[in-house]
Amino acid sequence: MNRLVLALAFIFLCFSASAKELTSKSYKVINPPGNAHRGAKLFEKATCSFCHPCGGNAVNPSKTLYGKNFNKRYPDDQALVKVIRNGIKGTAMQSFAKDKLSDTELTDVIAYIRSLSKNSLK
Numbered sequence: 001m002n003r004l005v006l007a008l009a010f011i012f013l014c015f016s017a018s019a020k021e022l023t024s025k026s027y028k029v030i031n032p033p034g035n036a037h038r039g040a041k042l043f044e045k046a047t048c049s050f051c052h053p054c055g056g057n058a059v060n061p062s063k064t065l066y067g068k069n070f071n072k073r074y075p076d077d078q079a080l081v082k083v084i085r086n087g088i089k090g091t092a093m094q095s096f097a098k099d100k101l102s103d104t105e106l107t108d109v110i111a112y113i114r115s116l117s118k119n120s121l122k
């Protein structure tokens, strides 16, 4: 029950946070696309939300996971697969191998990350 309340609070907070930024969605979606709802849960489970609360970035605030610049940096979902699998050397962004996120789980997480930019269109 507590977990459910927490999950709902998390989702609510994320919607309100991402609504701040306007952006266009011009990126190539992975095929087959993932499930953003499952992705939201995995985003917490895999500890992403610890450093990226609501898709933001607690360590390097300029590197959010949504917005026009983000989508420009990653115009293809495959580029996100690469950065999450490999991590970013010399930063707190570690690599997430298949023992932490399977291919399907990673696809779901990416669908969730992209949904943050979609929500911000509203």
Ligand code: HEC
Pocket: 043, 046, 047, 048, 049, 050, 051, 052, 057, 059, 060, 062, 063, 064, 065, 070, 073, 080, 083, 084, 088, 091, 092, 093, 094, 096, 101, 109
């Ligand atoms: C310990 C903290 C930490 C964790 C945990 C973490 N990240 Fe990151 N992540 C970072 C930091 C810091 C950066 C920015 C690195 C830089 O300076 O370029 C980053 C960058 C990224 C980027 C590129 C962002 C951009 O704007 O270029 C993506 C995508 C990303 N993280 C996804 C994830 C996902 C998905 C997870 C969970 C599977 C995750 N991160 C877990 C700290 C973290």
